[in-house]
Amino acid sequence: MDLHNSPAFTRRKFLYGGLTLASTAWTIPAFLGSSADVMAGMLGQGLSSTPGVDDNRILVVVQLGGGNDGLNTVIPYGMDAYYKARSGIGIKQTEVLKLTEADGIGLHTRMTALKELYDNGLVSIVQGVGYPNPDRSHFKSMDIWQTAERDATGDGWLGRYVDSECCGYGKGESGKPEPAKAVEPPIAIGRTAPLALQGRSSKPVSFESAELFRWSGEDIHEALREPYHALNRRGQDGSAGSDTNADFLMRTALDAQISSDKIRKAVAQKSLVPYPGNELGRQLQMVGAMIRADLKTRVYYVTLGGFDTHAGQGGAQGRHGNLLANFADSIKAFYADLKAQGNDQRVLTMSFSEFGRRVAQNASGGTDHGTAAPMFLFGPMVRRGVIGSHPSLTDLDQGDLKYLIDFRSVYAGILEQWLQADSKKVLGATYKPVVAIRNG
Amino acid sequence: MAEPTVAKTTPDSPAPIPSAPAAPAKRTPERSSSMSPIAPKDFGYEQARHLLWRAGFGGTPAQIQTLASWGPQKAVDYVLDPGNAPEDKPRSDLFDKNIMREPTAEERKAQLAARQRQDEDALAKFRIDQQRRQGQDRQQIGEVQRWWLKRMIETPRPLDEKMVLFWHGHFATSYRTIENSYHMFMQNELFRRHALGNFGDLLYGIIRDPAMLKYLNNDTSRKGHANENLAREIMELFSLGIGGYSENDIKEGARALTGYTFKDDDFVFDKNNHDAGSKTILGKTGTFDGEAFVKIILEQPGVSRLITRKLYHFFCAELPPLERAGYDQLPAPQQSALRDLASTFSGSRYAIKPVLRRLFLSQHFYDPRNMNEQIKCPVELVVGAVRSLDTPVRDLSILNDALDLMGQNLLFPPSVKGWDGGRSWINTSTMFVRQNILAFLLTGKKPRGYDANASDMNYDPLPLLDELAKASPGSEKDPGAVAEYMLRLTIGDAPSAATKQLTSLADTTGGSVTKELVIGYLLLITAMPEYQLC
Numbered sequence: 001m002d003l004h005n006s007p008a009f010t011r012r013k014f015l016y017g018g019l020t021l022a023s024t025a026w027t028i029p030a031f032l033g034s035s036a037d038v039m040a041g042m043l044g045q046g047l048s049s050t051p052g053v054d055d056n057r058i059l060v061v062v063q064l065g066g067g068n069d070g071l072n073t074v075i076p077y078g079m080d081a082y083y084k085a086r087s088g089i090g091i092k093q094t095e096v097l098k099l100t101e102a103d104g105i106g107l108h109t110r111m112t113a114l115k116e117l118y119d120n121g122l123v124s125i126v127q128g129v130g131y132p133n134p135d136r137s138h139f140k141s142m143d144i145w146q147t148a149e150r151d152a153t154g155d156g157w158l159g160r161y162v163d164s165e166c167c168g169y170g171k172g173e174s175g176k177p178e179p180a181k182a183v184e185p186p187i188a189i190g191r192t193a194p195l196a197l198q199g200r201s202s203k204p205v206s207f208e209s210a211e212l213f214r215w216s217g218e219d220i221h222e223a224l225r226e227p228y229h230a231l232n233r234r235g236q237d238g239s240a241g242s243d244t245n246a247d248f249l250m251r252t253a254l255d256a257q258i259s260s261d262k263i264r265k266a267v268a269q270k271s272l273v274p275y276p277g278n279e280l281g282r283q284l285q286m287v288g289a290m291i292r293a294d295l296k297t298r299v300y301y302v303t304l305g306g307f308d309t310h311a312g313q314g315g316a317q318g319r320h321g322n323l324l325a326n327f328a329d330s331i332k333a334f335y336a337d338l339k340a341q342g343n344d345q346r347v348l349t350m351s352f353s354e355f356g357r358r359v360a361q362n363a364s365g366g367t368d369h370g371t372a373a374p375m376f377l378f379g380p381m382v383r384r385g386v387i388g389s390h391p392s393l394t395d396l397d398q399g400d401l402k403y404l405i406d407f408r409s410v411y412a413g414i415l416e417q418w419l420q421a422d423s424k425k426v427l428g429a430t431y432k433p434v435v436a437i438r439n440g
Numbered sequence: 441m442a443e444p445t446v447a448k449t450t451p452d453s454p455a456p457i458p459s460a461p462a463a464p465a466k467r468t469p470e471r472s473s474s475m476s477p478i479a480p481k482d483f484g485y486e487q488a489r490h491l492l493w494r495a496g497f498g499g500t501p502a503q504i505q506t507l508a509s510w511g512p513q514k515a516v517d518y519v520l521d522p523g524n525a526p527e528d529k530p531r532s533d534l535f536d537k538n539i540m541r542e543p544t545a546e547e548r549k550a551q552l553a554a555r556q557r558q559d560e561d562a563l564a565k566f567r568i569d570q571q572r573r574q575g576q577d578r579q580q581i582g583e584v585q586r587w588w589l590k591r592m593i594e595t596p597r598p599l600d601e602k603m604v605l606f607w608h609g610h611f612a613t614s615y616r617t618i619e620n621s622y623h624m625f626m627q628n629e630l631f632r633r634h635a636l637g638n639f640g641d642l643l644y645g646i647i648r649d650p651a652m653l654k655y656l657n658n659d660t661s662r663k664g665h666a667n668e669n670l671a672r673e674i675m676e677l678f679s680l681g682i683g684g685y686s687e688n689d690i691k692e693g694a695r696a697l698t699g700y701t702f703k704d705d706d707f708v709f710d711k712n713n714h715d716a717g718s719k720t721i722l723g724k725t726g727t728f729d730g731e732a733f734v735k736i737i738l739e740q741p742g743v744s745r746l747i748t749r750k751l752y753h754f755f756c757a758e759l760p761p762l763e764r765a766g767y768d769q770l771p772a773p774q775q776s777a778l779r780d781l782a783s784t785f786s787g788s789r790y791a792i793k794p795v796l797r798r799l800f801l802s803q804h805f806y807d808p809r810n811m812n813e814q815i816k817c818p819v820e821l822v823v824g825a826v827r828s829l830d831t832p833v834r835d836l837s838i839l840n841d842a843l844d845l846m847g848q849n850l851l852f853p854p855s856v857k858g859w860d861g862g863r864s865w866i867n868t869s870t871m872f873v874r875q876n877i878l879a880f881l882l883t884g885k886k887p888r889g890y891d892a893n894a895s896d897m898n899y900d901p902l903p904l905l906d907e908l909a910k911a912s913p914g915s916e917k918d919p920g921a922v923a924e925y926m927l928r929l930t931i932g933d934a935p936s937a938a939t940k941q942l943t944s945l946a947d948t949t950g951g952s953v954t955k956e957l958v959i960g961y962l963l964l965i966t967a968m969p970e971y972q973l974c
Contacts (some may be wrong), residue, residue, distance in 0.1 A: 018723035037613070059961055079845075134674075137672075137859050138855060138856075139675060139684075139763075139855070140763060143763075152763070193864075194869050204867075205867070205869075206867045206868070206869060207867070207868060207869030207870050208845060208869060210967070213869055213872055214866075214872055215872060215875050215876065215879070215967060216875075216876045216879050216880075216885055217876070217879040217885070217963045217964075217967055218873065220879065220883055221884065221960065221965065223469055223945055223948045223949050223960070224945065224964060226944075226959060227941035227942070227944060227945050227964050228963075228964060228967055230937075230941050230942055231937070231938060231964060231967065232967065232968075232969070234937060234969075235969075245758075245813055245815055245862075245863065245973060246812075246813070246969065246970060247867060247972060249815070249868070249969035249970070249972050249973070250969045251868065252868060252871055252969070253871055253968075253969040254864050255868045256868035256869070256871045259868050260868075260872070276651055287617060309662060310657040310667065310669060311657050332862065362665060362667060363660060363661075363662060363665035363667070364657055364661075364667065366657075368667070368668065368669070401727050
C-alpha cells in the first residue's frame, strides 16, 4: 500500500446507499428526505431548470454586515436637514439618482445598476425600518434581526420557517416531523451559517467555495474509500434526544457527504451572464447556478460586509460608495441571470443590515451606529416604488432616526405573501404584513 | 518554502515510563463538580492527554506518559511554567516597521505643493508609492501570520501561545481595518508579554495600543466629538459584559478616552484633544482620563466574573455567550466552578496563573463531561496535529490558508467580538477542509486549488508506536492493537465501529503494520467526526 503515489480512482457513485434512508429517524438531515428524486433527476438527465414554475418560490437574503448607512443609500435629498447634518459626506442633489414616484428620495451615485432595476419595476424600498428600543451593538442587533426577537435568544426566523414547513412546528412548539413534507435546508454562502437559518431541527448548509466540498483522502488510496464512508455515515444511525458535540459532528459529517456531489455539480455550470468579480457577485453567481440546477432549496443567504464606516466613509465616491456599487452591480447581474434562466419570477431577494447610522457624521468623516434604515426587496413580483415615508431628520431620538416600520412586518409580508407561510407561527406574534408583493 | 524545523520540547529528564498499559484505564465513573484538586490516583493517561490538549496543543505519546507519571501537581506546574524551557522573546526587528509609516513633514509638504500646482505626474507618483507600500504590507501581514503559526507549532511553552490566541480573540482586532502589519505584530507581542500575567496590566496596555486605538477609531476621538466605539467595547466585551454598565457610562467613558491616540508606533496622549471635564462613570465622578476609566472598571466585581467565564469557556467547557445566558441560568456545577474561579481571580488581583492552576488541578476540569467534548478551533486542529502526531509542517502558507477556510484567519477576526467558536466552526464545508488539511499534513496531498504535485516529504509515524512497544512488547506489530492505541492517542477513546474499520483497512492491505498502514489509520481517524473534539 503506497499512500503517496496512487493514481486517483473514479469517484464513488453518488448517494452510496443513501436512498434507503428517507424513512429513518428525525436526526437525519431534511436534505435526505425529499432530495432523492431531485438528485436522481440531476444525475440521470443532467442539469435542467423548470422555467415558469412559480409554485416553488425562493427567497434570497442579502445581509449587509456592519450597519449600512441608510441615509447615504436611499437619500432624502429633498430635506435640508440631511445636508446640514452631513456637510462632508452628504451626496449632492445633482449626484443623487432621483427615483420616480418618490418625492425627494433618490439612490446613492454609485447605484446606477439598481436605478435601472427600479425603472424596470424590480425594486421595492421599505423606508425607516427598525424596532423599538434599538440596540446599537452589532452583535446584539444582528441577533435581533436574525431571530426576529427583541431579546434575541431563540432560533433564527428562517430556521423556524423551515421547521414549520418540514416538521409542523414553529416557535415554542414541539412537533413531530413528517418526512414526506420535508423541505431542503437553507444554503448560506460563507464560512459560517448565520443564526437566521438555524432552526431547531433544520440546520443550514454552508460553504465558501464548491471545490472544497469533498474529502481529498479518497484520491490517496482506494482501500480508504469504504472505511471513510462507513465512518462518516454513522450519523444516519441516529442519536435521538442526545445533542452532544459528538452527535452534532456526526450529523454534520453525514450532511457533508450528501450535499457534496449535488452542489458541486450544480455550481460547476458556467453562468448565463457575467457577474461582477466582487465578493457578493461571486456568491450570487453560485446561488444563481444552484437555482438553475433546480435544487429544491427555498432559502439562500449571502453576505456583504464592511459597512461599519466609523471613519473615512466618503461621499459620492469612496469606501461606502464602492460597497454600494458592488451591491447594486451584483443584484443586477443576478436578476439578468435569473431572467435568462427563466427563473426570475420565482426569486424574491431581500436585503437588510443590523442598523443604520447616526444622522450626523462624526469627526472622523464617518458615521456611528444608529437605528432605522431602508430595506430593499428585489424581483419582478415586488410593488415597484417606495413604501412608507422617510423618517424625520429633525424629530430625532438622541440624534437617531425614529423607526416607522417594524422589520418583523416586512418579514411577515414575505412569509405570508411570498412563502405562503403562517407568519404568526414563525414570528411568534402577529405583525401587520408590509405589502411589498404584487397580487400578494 | 523551506521546511521549518519542528523543535518541540518534551518535558526534560522524563521520568521512567510507567509500566501501566498504554491503553488507559476506563474513566472514573463518578462525575465531580468539585473544584478541589484531583487526586493523584485519578490522574492517568487520559487526564494527562486532556491537560496537554487544553493547556496547549496536544502531546505526543511520550509527553502524555511523562505527565501522567508525574501526577497532577507536577504536571500542572510544568504546563504553567515549563522550567528551563527558554522564554522566547521575539526580536523587534523581525518585521519592517516602516512600510506603513505616516508621511514625514517634508513629504506632506511636497504632496501639498504638487496638489496646488496640479502636478498630475507628481501626484501619480505619490499614489503609486502608496499602493506599493500597501501591497508590501499585505505581504508582511502574511509573514506575521505564518510567523505566529510557526511559533505555536514550535514553542516549548505552548500555554503562553495559547493564551496569546485567547487574548487575540478577546481583544479582537483585525488587520483588514487597521491595515498596518507592524501594529498587528506589536499587539501580538503585547498579548505575549501579558499572556499569563495580569489582566489589569493588559487592560491598561490595550488603551495605549496603536492597533486597538485605530481599530475602534479612538485615534480620531476628540473633545466634543468623542467616538464611543472603544469605550463601549471595553465595557461590553473586554471587561464587564452586557448589563454591567449604562449607555451613559459609555458616553462618559468615551470622553475619558478622548485624546488617546498614536503617532507612528507610539502611543500619544494628545492633551489638546482630551476632554478634561468632569465625568460620572459607574457612579464615580471626577476629571477622569483613560487610565482612571480603566481603574474604575477594574474595581467592579463584574470583571472577575466575565474574564473567568471566558477563560472557563476557552479551556474547560463551552458556555453560551453572556447575552444568551446570565450566570444564574447556567447549570449549578458550572455556576459554582465560575464562582470559585472568579473569587480566585479577584483574590489574586487579576493574576492569570492562579486561576488556571486552580482550574487545571480541579476535579471539575477532569469531569468526563468536560473531556473530549470541546470542538477544536482550526488553530488547535492544525497545530495540534503537527505537535501530537509529529507530522512534517510541509508548507506554512497552505496551513495558513486552510485556517482561513476553516473560519480562523489569524489577525483577521470577523469582528471585535472575536470568533464565536464551538459549533460555529463546523459546517458541511469546513468539515471537508478539516479532513483535507489533515490529509495534507499526513501525506503531502495538497488541497484543491494548489499545485497538485504531492510533497515528497515523507512522514514516518512509526515512532509514535514506541510507547506501545514499551508497555506491551509485540503489540506494535499487531494491527488491532495498533488501531486501538492510535485511536486512544488521537480521539481519547476506541469506539468499536472505528476499530473495525481500521482493522478492515489492515486486512485489505496485507495485514502487517507498516508506515503506510499507520498513515492510512491516521487518514481515516483524522477524517472522523470525533477527531474534531479535544
